Amino acid sequence: MDLVFLAELTVNGALTGLLYSLFAIGLVLIYKSSSVPNLAQGALTMLGAYVVLAFSHNMGLPLWVAIPLAVVIMFFVGIGIEKVALRRLAGRPVIMILMMTMGIDIFLRGTTLAIWGGSSRSVDLGVSYEPLFVGDMLLSRIHIVGASVALALFVAFFLFFRSRLGIRLRAISDDYMASWSVGISVERGVGLSWGLASIVAVATGVIWGEIQGVDQSLSILLLKGLTVAVLGGLDSIIGAIVAGIILGILESVGSFYLDEIVGGGSRDLIVAAVLILTVMIRPHGLFGRHDIERV
Amino acid sequence: MFYGLSGVRHNSYVSDSKLFPVPADRNAVVFFLLLGLAAPYLVSSLYLNSYILPWLIWTAAVLGLNLVTGWAGQLHLGYAAVMAVGAYSAVHAAKFGIPWEFALLIGGLASSVIGSLFAFAALRTKGLYLALTTLAMQFVMDWVLTHSPTIAGGSHASLQSPTFALLGQDITSDAGLYYVAFGWCVLVTIFMLNLRRTGLGRALVAVREKDFAAAILGVNSFYYKLVAFAASSFIAGVSGAILVATFYFLAAPEQFAVNVSIQVLAMVIVGGLGSILGSYLGAALILLMPGVVNQLFSLGANLLGLDLGIETLAHIPNAAYGALIVIFLMVEPLGLGKLYANVRDYLMVWPFDQLKK
Numbered sequence: 001m002d003l004v005f006l007a008e009l010t011v012n013g014a015l016t017g018l019l020y021s022l023f024a025i026g027l028v029l030i031y032k033s034s035s036v037p038n039l040a041q042g043a044l045t046m047l048g049a050y051v052v053l054a055f056s057h058n059m060g061l062p063l064w065v066a067i068p069l070a071v072v073i074m075f076f077v078g079i080g081i082e083k084v085a086l087r088r089l090a091g092r093p094v095i096m097i098l099m100m101t102m103g104i105d106i107f108l109r110g111t112t113l114a115i116w117g118g119s120s121r122s123v124d125l126g127v128s129y130e131p132l133f134v135g136d137m138l139l140s141r142i143h144i145v146g147a148s149v150a151l152a153l154f155v156a157f158f159l160f161f162r163s164r165l166g167i168r169l170r171a172i173s174d175d176y177m178a179s180w181s182v183g184i185s186v187e188r189g190v191g192l193s194w195g196l197a198s199i200v201a202v203a204t205g206v207i208w209g210e211i212q213g214v215d216q217s218l219s220i221l222l223l224k225g226l227t228v229a230v231l232g233g234l235d236s237i238i239g240a241i242v243a244g245i246i247l248g249i250l251e252s253v254g255s256f257y258l259d260e261i262v263g264g265g266s267r268d269l270i271v272a273a274v275l276i277l278t279v280m281i282r283p284h285g286l287f288g289r290h291d292i293e294r295v
Numbered sequence: 296m297f298y299g300l301s302g303v304r305h306n307s308y309v310s311d312s313k314l315f316p317v318p319a320d321r322n323a324v325v326f327f328l329l330l331g332l333a334a335p336y337l338v339s340s341l342y343l344n345s346y347i348l349p350w351l352i353w354t355a356a357v358l359g360l361n362l363v364t365g366w367a368g369q370l371h372l373g374y375a376a377v378m379a380v381g382a383y384s385a386v387h388a389a390k391f392g393i394p395w396e397f398a399l400l401i402g403g404l405a406s407s408v409i410g411s412l413f414a415f416a417a418l419r420t421k422g423l424y425l426a427l428t429t430l431a432m433q434f435v436m437d438w439v440l441t442h443s444p445t446i447a448g449g450s451h452a453s454l455q456s457p458t459f460a461l462l463g464q465d466i467t468s469d470a471g472l473y474y475v476a477f478g479w480c481v482l483v484t485i486f487m488l489n490l491r492r493t494g495l496g497r498a499l500v501a502v503r504e505k506d507f508a509a510a511i512l513g514v515n516s517f518y519y520k521l522v523a524f525a526a527s528s529f530i531a532g533v534s535g536a537i538l539v540a541t542f543y544f545l546a547a548p549e550q551f552a553v554n555v556s557i558q559v560l561a562m563v564i565v566g567g568l569g570s571i572l573g574s575y576l577g578a579a580l581i582l583l584m585p586g587v588v589n590q591l592f593s594l595g596a597n598l599l600g601l602d603l604g605i606e607t608l609a610h611i612p613n614a615a616y617g618a619l620i621v622i623f624l625m626v627e628p629l630g631l632g633k634l635y636a637n638v639r640d641y642l643m644v645w646p647f648d649q650l651k652k
Binding site: 265 | 364368370416419420422423424426427428430431434435438441442557560561564568604606607610611612613614615616617619620621624625628
């Protein structure tokens with residue numbers, strides 16, 4: 001076990017982790033504004049990738065047209081979901097909200113696969129599969145692209161939350177009633193956050209679709225995304241980025257050592273363990289607000 | 296009309312807290328009980344063993360989840376994992392030569408022990424965080440099942456269940472297996488019906504409504520959460536064991552995977568939180584729906600002359616299943632049980648419903 005290999009595991013883990021962050025940012029955006037844990041984010045990601053494919057492969061549009069078109073469509077899909085399904089559940093017990101997002105997840109997954117079929121396809125972003133050599137380390141190009149997209153989105157949202165509209169969203173996430181009383185349309189803000197999360201889902205879907213093919217397995221990212229979001233604190237975007245890097249490194253280095261002991265497949269185990277430990281020890285995560293209620 | 300309340304006067308608390316205060320309810324239950332007993336003579340064995348039997352076992356399982364989610368108000372996304380514990384321990388015990396009666400008991404107790412671990416999560420967190428913890432535990436359990444050949448049964452990861460037997464009698468006939476499932480479902484139903492009349496049931500409801508308030512009233516909320524998880528896990532374990540012994544005949548990890556947990560929760564939601572009748576209806580709807588939807592779509596496609604691919608047909612039931620959950624939550628969040636209760640409340644006072652308003 002030499003240091004270079006360990007460094008390679010760490011860097012690749014961190015890059016993969018940033019891709020989980022990409023997914024988690026979508027969860028955080030929605031949770032921040034409306035305290036809804038969006039279990040449908042996995043299906044939205046899958047749908048985003050399939051919509052891009054529908055434009056680029058089925059209609060033959062170039063990717064630089066297909067992706068913006070998909071972004072626009074998914075933005076309205078997100079707003080629509082919020083308006084039709086989630087808004088009337090406001091104030092209901094969390095089990096109903098959870099079950100609603102889960103129902104949407106099942107519905108979207110079923111519909112997507114019924115329309116486009118389940119066979120795995122690639123997005124063909126045009127990123128070469130040749131590994132990139134940095135010193136003695138082998139890095140995957142597509143992971144670097146994805147990680148940069150995650151960081152770019154983070155910067156974009158950082159700036160966005162300093163704009164007029166972003167400040168409105170922050171006010172909503174601080175206090176529903178207070179924002180209402182000063183004339184902020186809470187409904188519109190929450191809808192907007194769903195739209196933004198769906199845009200993030202397109203980005204996630206395209207990057208992950210390039211890595212592992214566009215198929216049903218995209219929606220399985222949900223557990224990892226949730227773990228990252230919870231570890232980061234559910235309502236903090238910087239938390240999602242940091243937690244993603246931490247989880248990615250833990251997963252990549254940890255599974256290297258654990259796989260020899262338990263005979264493979266320890267990645268999921270590490271993710272589940274991180275989720276359980278986070279909730280048990282520090283339910284508000286690394287950067288989350290402390291108002292999470294303990295029994 | 297059907298539920299005439301005239302002539303029903305309760306003069307004491309005992310008579311007011313009877314299991315069925317309205318005679319019509321009792322008569323209906325007796326009727327359906329007789330129907331259930333006579334089912335093997337009324338229905339062909341194909342329908343009996345491929346629809347009614349799994350329906351009854353799933354109903355028992357749903358009632359167990361309803362105990363912890365509907366009554367005690369604790370979210371549980373790892374219910375299938377608890378069922379798996381019961382199923383695997385019972386089958387292993389039976390293979391070891393222990394009679395099935397005790398094997399089922401062992402399965403239930405093993406589930407209770409593992410399920411109580413979930414309750415320790417409930418001690419520290421609730422709501423969303425409890426849901427996430429139980430979900431993670433489900434993934435851990437899946438992983439254990441698929442990665443430990445000793446539990447899951449060799450390289451094929453399937454475990455043959457020995458012939459089911461009670462009191463030394465091998466039970467192999469269709470009717471016999473049906474009666475086992477029927478008996479278990481009736482037992483669980485009687486337990487749940489009586490639960491709401493006992494202090495335990497009321498304490499659980501108090502914990503659900505507000506645990507601080509319950510604590511102020513002297514209800515030890517942690518103790519009752521633990522009881523709820525243990526009891527519901529026991530029901531889950533035995534249901535899982537019976538499901539494997541009388542329906543699947545073979546235990547495999549994917550029978551108890553995450554999507555099964557979600558399916559049981561969907562049955563609870565569609566049926567109605569805390570509703571016993573709803574558990575029956577919800578389980579029936581979720582179990583039957585995929586087949587019916589598939590039939591409908593292939594019929595419709597034939598009529599319109601459309602050519603739906605096999606893949607499309609395979610995924611439509613999933614979409615319909617999701618849509619069903621969404622629609623129920625939008626239209627009647629308290630599920631089928633509440634729909635029935637609305638009709639019943641209306642008919643109770645019919646034709647004098649103006650008195651209610």
